[in-house]
Amino acid sequence: MKTTFTVVLASVFSNAAFGQIGINTPTPIASLDIVAKRTDGSTAEGVLPPRLSGEEIKAGDSQYTESHAGTIIYASAPVRIPSSKTANITAAGLYYYDGKMWQRMLPGDPRKLNPQSAGDIKNSMQPSDHNGWYLLNGRSVSSLPSSAQTSAAGLGFTTRLPDASDRILKTRNGAELLGSQGGNNNMTITRSNLPDINLIGVVSGTAESAGAHIHTSDEGGFLLGGTNVGNNGSGHYQGNSDSSSWGGVGMMGSTAISGAHIHSLSGIATIPTGGVGATMDNRSAYLVVNTFIYLGE
Incomplete structure (x- = not known):
């Protein structure tokens, strides 16, 4: 063990003058060049970083500054009560220091x-x-x-x-299949989508003027029932010379002048929206x- 260590140190110091360090190689090609000692599987090869528990890493918080960015360690156990630098050490594994905190690799x-x-x-x-x-x-x-x-x-x-x-x-909801597609970029509003409101419109037209006035007929006159007015005076209308026909029926060309009054008008008004039913782009x-x-x- 002592001999091996001496050889490694000798290799390190012999290459230090050239600005590159090689382990198991006399011709390093990088600042630190580590070459496997054997390739036949008879030895465990690789680089073993320092192994510390999460608590041990946290104990050294004050030692790590921005200049230590890139430092790699192996956390053998998570930290129990994390600090701001060790908040990510939640499981065993390799971690690197990014200059502010440890990040999981x-x-x-x-x-x-x-x-x-x-x-x-x-x-x-x-x-x-x-x-x-x-x-x-x-x-x-x-x-x-x-x-x-x-x-x-x-x-x-x-x-x-x-x-x-x-x-x-x-985001998936319930039993939806991941990767399934749905929805539409365009939408059309139907009547059932409209809000439950009454559209207010103006019904235009001409009604009889207010005040005393008469009404005339466009069809020859107004038929009257149960009257002697507009017949032969005996209650019979003799339009066909039959004295007993149309009992109590008379006819007048216009109504009598009535007192001041107005006429109200009610009905269903159709109020067009002016739309053409075009689809709308549903995207922001x-x-x-x-x-x-x-x-x-």
């Missing part, structure tokens, strides 16, 4: 350290598929790479991907983007 794009899982959705200005993100344009699943096909099938998309073109995203003001689903690289 989850599976995802290794260049961004952003967590991503199959089925994640994002909106982007990217024009096409990229880094495991596939455009939701209703394409056939069989047109995707084999690994993406497997991820899609695991999400329930065995035939086609959903088509997000000209649609917004809606929008910004055009592409929608992608993550199916892995």
Whole structure:
């Protein structure tokens, strides 16, 4: 053990003068170049970062400043009572310090350290598929790479991907199927959609003037019943020379002058709205983007 340590130190110091350090290699090609000691599986190879519990990491909060951004450790247990820097240490795993707090290193794009899982959705200005993100344009699943096909099938998309073109995203409700589509960008209002109100309109026309006046007939006269007026004076109208016909019936060309009065008018008025039944755009003001689903690289 002592000999191995001496060899490592000698390697480190011998390369320090050249500005690069190599472990298990005499020709490092980076600031720190670690090469596997063996490749036959007889030894455990890799880099083992410091292992601390969440509480031990929190105890060193004051030691980590913005200059320590990029530091990597392995949390062997979550922190019990988190501080502002250790709030994200909720489970065992690798964490990196971003200059302000510890962030979990989850599976995802290794260049961004952003967590991503199959089925994640994002909106982007990217024009096409990229880094495991596939455009939701209703394409056939069989047109995707084999690994993406497997991820899609695991999400329930065995035939086609959903088509997000000209649609917004809606949170699932009840038994709705994920990826199902519904709704319409346009709508038409029917009578049952109208509010329960009375439309007020003006009925225009001419009625008899107020004050004393008579009424004339457009059909020759007004028939009167039970009267001696307008017949032969004996209560019989003798329009056909039969003295007994039309008993008590008379006729006058106009009514007598009546006292001051007016005539009221009631009825159903048709009030046109002036509309033509055109559909309305049901969308708010929008910004055009592409929608992608993550199916892995």
